[in-house]
Amino acid sequence: MVKKKKANIGTQRSAYLFILPSAIILAVFVFVPLIASFIISLLNIDVFMRNVSFAGLANFKKLITDTRAFNDTFNTIYFTVLEVPLQIITALIISTFVANNTRLNQIFRTIFYLPFICSLTAIGIVFSMLLDPNMGWLPYLLNMVGLGGIAFLKDAYLAMPTLIVISVWKNFGYTMTLLTAAIIDVPGYLYEAAEIDGAGYWKKFMKITVPGIWPTICFCIVTNIIASLQTFDLPYIMTKGGPDFHTETIVQYIYDRGFRTAPYSLGYASAISVYLFLIIAIITFIFRKFILNRREEANAW
Amino acid sequence: MKRLRKVTSVILAGLLAAAMLTSCSGNKTSSTSSTSGGTSSDSGKNQTITFWNVFTGSDGDILREIVSKYNSENKDGVKIEMTIMPNDQFQQKLPAAIATNTAPDMVLFGVEYMASYVKSGSLEDISDFWDTMGVDKSNFYDNVVKQCQVDGKQYGIPMQYNVSYLYWNKDLFKAAGLDPESPPKTLDELASYAVKLTIPSKKQYGLLLPIGVTYPQFLWANGGDVDDPSTNKNLLNSDANLKTLEWMRDLAVNKKVTPKGITGSEADTMFQNGQAAMYMSGPWQINGLRTQGINFGVTSVPKGSAGAYSPAGGCAFEIPAGTSAEKKAAAYKFMKYWLSDEILKTWSKKNGFPVWSKSLEQQDDIKNDAVLSAITEATKIGRSYNIGYSLASQIDNDAIIPMFDSIINGSATPQHALKQASDKLDTILSSAS
Numbered sequence: 040m041v042k043k044k045k046a047n048i049g050t051q052r053s054a055y056l057f058i059l060p061s062a063i064i065l066a067v068f069v070f071v072p073l074i075a076s077f078i079i080s081l082l083n084i085d086v087f088m089r090n091v092s093f094a095g096l097a098n099f100k101k102l103i104t105d106t107r108a109f110n111d112t113f114n115t116i117y118f119t120v121l122e123v124p125l126q127i128i129t130a131l132i133i134s135t136f137v138a139n140n141t142r143l144n145q146i147f148r149t150i151f152y153l154p155f156i157c158s159l160t161a162i163g164i165v166f167s168m169l170l171d172p173n174m175g176w177l178p179y180l181l182n183m184v185g186l187g188g189i190a191f192l193k194d195a196y197l198a199m200p201t202l203i204v205i206s207v208w209k210n211f212g213y214t215m216t217l218l219t220a221a222i223i224d225v226p227g228y229l230y231e232a233a234e235i236d237g238a239g240y241w242k243k244f245m246k247i248t249v250p251g252i253w254p255t256i257c258f259c260i261v262t263n264i265i266a267s268l269q270t271f272d273l274p275y276i277m278t279k280g281g282p283d284f285h286t287e288t289i290v291q292y293i294y295d296r297g298f299r300t301a302p303y304s305l306g307y308a309s310a311i312s313v314y315l316f317l318i319i320a321i322i323t324f325i326f327r328k329f330i331l332n333r334r335e336e337a338n339a340w
Numbered sequence: 341m342k343r344l345r346k347v348t349s350v351i352l353a354g355l356l357a358a359a360m361l362t363s364c365s366g367n368k369t370s371s372t373s374s375t376s377g378g379t380s381s382d383s384g385k386n387q388t389i390t391f392w393n394v395f396t397g398s399d400g401d402i403l404r405e406i407v408s409k410y411n412s413e414n415k416d417g418v419k420i421e422m423t424i425m426p427n428d429q430f431q432q433k434l435p436a437a438i439a440t441n442t443a444p445d446m447v448l449f450g451v452e453y454m455a456s457y458v459k460s461g462s463l464e465d466i467s468d469f470w471d472t473m474g475v476d477k478s479n480f481y482d483n484v485v486k487q488c489q490v491d492g493k494q495y496g497i498p499m500q501y502n503v504s505y506l507y508w509n510k511d512l513f514k515a516a517g518l519d520p521e522s523p524p525k526t527l528d529e530l531a532s533y534a535v536k537l538t539i540p541s542k543k544q545y546g547l548l549l550p551i552g553v554t555y556p557q558f559l560w561a562n563g564g565d566v567d568d569p570s571t572n573k574n575l576l577n578s579d580a581n582l583k584t585l586e587w588m589r590d591l592a593v594n595k596k597v598t599p600k601g602i603t604g605s606e607a608d609t610m611f612q613n614g615q616a617a618m619y620m621s622g623p624w625q626i627n628g629l630r631t632q633g634i635n636f637g638v639t640s641v642p643k644g645s646a647g648a649y650s651p652a653g654g655c656a657f658e659i660p661a662g663t664s665a666e667k668k669a670a671a672y673k674f675m676k677y678w679l680s681d682e683i684l685k686t687w688s689k690k691n692g693f694p695v696w697s698k699s700l701e702q703q704d705d706i707k708n709d710a711v712l713s714a715i716t717e718a719t720k721i722g723r724s725y726n727i728g729y730s731l732a733s734q735i736d737n738d739a740i741i742p743m744f745d746s747i748i749n750g751s752a753t754p755q756h757a758l759k760q761a762s763d764k765l766d767t768i769l770s771s772a773s
Contacts, residue, residue: 085460086439087461089460172600173599173602173610193601195751281551281601282551282745282749282751283742283752298432298435299428299431299737300737301456301731301734
């Protein structure tokens with residue numbers, strides 16, 4: 040009979056003390072602002088914080104008829120719908136190549152991870168100079184092969200795809216790292232068994248690798264969707280939402296209404312934040328149901 | 341080995357904690373530190389005041405010289421700590437700073453932004469400046485002083501006054517076979533010169549039209565307008581304005597006299613590098629053009645069927661609400677120093693800004709300065725574009741700037757752009773009443 044040792048109060052208390060700093064930071068920077076933004080969305084308040092009054096649902100009523108908010112919702116979803124699959128697929132394909140723990144693969148993994156840790160502002164500035172139609176290096180090269188006159192970030196239809204490509208380039212390293220770790224965990228004997236049965240690369244990939252790392256892929260998809268729906272820095276630095284609001288995202292609109300354009304209405308900006316919160320919550324909820332179903336399918340084999 | 345690992349981890353933890361603490365330490369120092377050596381003051385009190393402004397251009401260098409000269413030479417016991425930042429960063433930082441009581445003691449920005457700050461009670465009423473410091477208000481142009489008032493009260497002390505001018509590159513004019521001494525005088529001439537001066541093979545542009553700015557001078561020249569601030573009326577949707585927008589679109593999109601989607605500062609650089617023949621801008625170009633050795637001329641904005649008008653502007657010193665009385669007094673001393681003939685003359689001569697001090701314009705070397713006389717002449721057509729109107733920045737950001745952007749980018753037809761802007765203007769104006 041194994042004697043079960045009951046954890047004494049002392050250990051419990053010191054455990055709580057250890058998580059206290061993180062808990063305080065989470066509370067101050069995540070929970071309090073979250074609740075505050077719900078409350079602020081019901082108020083008439085500007086950034087000078089004088090003349091505060093209760094507005095009820097007036098901010099939300101205004102949001103329903105705001106065409107610019109719809110434009111930005113479309114842009115944000117357009118960005119997410121293209122960026123997330125592109126990034127996941129790129130990371131997945133590259134992961135299969137760098138999954139083995141050879142020296143060369145380790146070097147490559149580091150190289151691919153580097154863009155992720157670079158400062159987004161620096162990337163934004165460097166790329167906008169590289170792609171500038173008047174002084175950029177890439178348009179210059181394209182001009183030499185006869186494809187002159189492409190204004191990447193200043194063209195209404197090319198700007199968003201350009202941003203998507205740069206965002207994929209920056210972020211795929213992180214996803215690749217997660218997927219590589221997951222691929223390494225897939226038992227090797229499954230592959231050997233498949234080879235004996237005569238399976239080629241594609242079959243092995245689709246039938247063993249992907250289902251094996253499916254939970255990690257889903258995790259990456261969900262976290263990337265949540266992050267992409269909140270994208271702000273890259274479009275803001277490279278195009279400031281232009282040309283003509285074609286690359287403006289919801290978070291940039293929140294920033295604009297609250298801090299950039301008079302009357303600096305924090306109430307309205309918070310209402311848009313609540314709207315974004317609902318969008319992300321709904322999409323995440325739908326996705327979780329989707330994962331749950333797949334998991335049960337997998338267990339039913 | 342275990343000992344070494346323990347020691348290493350403790351040292352690492354200590355370093356991390358130290359790094360975190362230093363990065364978190366507050367960077368707002370509100371000090372009334374006494375100045376070192378140099379200055380002796382009768383009152384025995386030395387004040388350091390923090391000063392934010394938006395002079396990032398070449399004129400900012402002259403401002404820096406003037407301020408450091410003041411710091412080292414002044415007998416008022418005042419030391420100025422100046423921070424310069426781009427205008428959009430400034431307009432975002434200042435409201436938040438005022439709301440959290442971390443605002444600087446003195447600020448300097450464009451008069452067109454004053455009204456919305458006054459509306460939210462963020463600026464001190466400094467109408468007592470003239471009497472307290474013994475400065476004669478009547479020595480300065482009346483419209484310049486009035487520009488810095490809101491509801492009849494002085495919230496800003498004028499620092500400079502300017503309108504928008506037309507610059508032209510004389511060498512490029514000559515190379516294209518145009519008389520380098522006669523700039524276009526009408527909008528039609530402006531258009532035809534711009535087309536002649538646009539040479540795609542040399543990547544040379546005739547007339548720079550940046551996005552993110554407004555062009556009321558074109559609307560006014562054809563008899564149109566944006567709004568009437570005194571009656572909150574929307575005047576945007578007119579035939580005259582439609583004609584103007586079609587003219588602009590033709591120049592930008594069809595005749596390609598301007599590069600696509602350039603910002604104001606990119607346009608500054610291009611003109612100062614001699615890549616464009618004409619550009620409309622304020623006097624702050626002059627210092628940079630002189631440094632770059634561009635053979636330039638400056639004249640008034642061309643006229644249309646209804647005359648020539650140029651949007652008047654200027655910058656003023658303001659005191660954010662909540663500044664202490666001592667800091668305010670110290671700031672007053674610097675403002676008085678600025679309004680002296682000597683400093684105003686330095687500013688005008690070095691930067692080409694027009695003169696608005698009656699005592700100064702009598703001086704001979706002002707009267708004999710070629711650039712200054714051209715500028716002063718061209719400043720006479722100044723007209724207020726929503727100055728002192730609290731909705732001004734909202735109207736520009738939400739309605740007018742997007743309208744001009746879509747015309748220059750060619751992304752909307754003039755009818756559509758005008759209608760959209762007019763509708764947005766209605767929404768903004770209705771929220772005011």
